Amino acid sequence: MKTRVIVNPMANKGNCGKRWPQIRAELENHLGPLAADDIVMTRARNHGTVLAREAVTAGYRRLISVGGDGTFSEILNGVIADDRLIVPGLVLAQLPGGTSNEFSRSFGQNSLADASRAVASGTTREIDVFRAEARGYAGDQVTRYGFLLAIVGAAATISWRAQRVPLLKRLGPVSYVLMTAFTSLTYTPRAYRIRVDDEAEQTLPMWALLLCSFDGAGEGLMLAPGADPGDCKLDLIMVGDMGRWESLTKIVPRLGDGSYIAHPKVTRRHATRITIDSDQMVQADVDGESIGQLPMSVALLPLRVTVAVNRSAPEAGR
C-alpha cells in the first residue's frame, strides 16, 4: 500500500521533531525502508490538511500521522471534502508523537513499537467522524471535521487559554491544571438554546457541553467512560448550572477518572446531531483546537474512516 508519513515536528513542544530519527527507525523496523518522497514535514498550523490532500491526490492510500491528535485531525480534514472521503480505500494511522495521543491510547498502542506494529499488521477498524460548523473568530463560517470531541463553554475556554498563552503552553500539562483552576473560579454558566436530533429546542443553563466520540481526551482526561469511537453515536454530556466552588471541587478533580458523570447536575445521553447557541459569547473547540464560537452545529457523518489498529475488536480499549 502506497504510504506517506506526515510528521509534525512541533508536536509535544518540538520533541516530536527531535525524536523523529528514532520514530522513523522504529517504523522502518516494521514497515521496511521509507523513501525520502514518502515523508513530509508540516511547516505551519493546518499544513497537515494540505499535505494530506496532496498525498491522496498523488495516489497515496495509507497516511501515517506522526504527532498528536491535532495533527491527526488536520490530516482527517485533508481527506474529507463535502462530507465525503475524497477517495475510497484510505487507511489513516497515528504514531504517538504529541502531548495528547488519544487515538493511540484508546486503541492500546501508546508505544511507538505498538503503533508501528499496528500499521504493519494491516488490521483496521472504522471510526466515526463528525462535522462541526461554528462562527469563526473573524465572523466567517468555519467547517471542521472531527474524530475525537467537540466541546463548548468552560471546557473550551480552558483549552483555548492553555493553548494561547505562550508561557503556559511551555508548561505542558501544568498549564491545563492552572487554567482549569482559574477558569473554574471565574466562569459563570451561560444560558444555551440547544436542539438534540429531532427534539424540540430547550433552553438550559450550562457550565460546559461535551460531545465525545472517544472516551478520553488529551492530558489524561476520561470524559465519556465507555464511549465507543465506532458506534455511530456521539456521547452528549451536559454539565449544568455549576457554582464556581462546585465546579472546582466536584467536577474538575473527577475529570481524570470520569466519575464527574455521576454528579446530579451532569447528564449523559447519545446524540447524532445537535445545534447550540447562546446570547453570550461562548467558545467552541474541536479535537483540541479552538475553532471559534457559537452558534455551532455538530452532526455525525454517515461515513466512517478506516484506521490502523493492533486489534480489530470493538472492545479494543484502555
Ligand SMILES: Nc1ncnc2c1ncn2[C@@H]1O[C@H](COP(=O)(O)OP(=O)(O)OP(=O)(O)O)[C@@H](O)[C@H]1O
Ligand atoms: N511546523 C509547525 N509549526 C507550528 N505549529 C505546527 C507546525 N506543524 C503543525 N503545527 C501545529 O501543532 C499543533 C499541535 O499538534 P498536535 O496536536 O499534533 O501535538 P500536541 O503536542 O499533542 O499538541 P498540543 O501542543 O496542542 O498539546 C497543531 O495545532 C498543528 O496545527
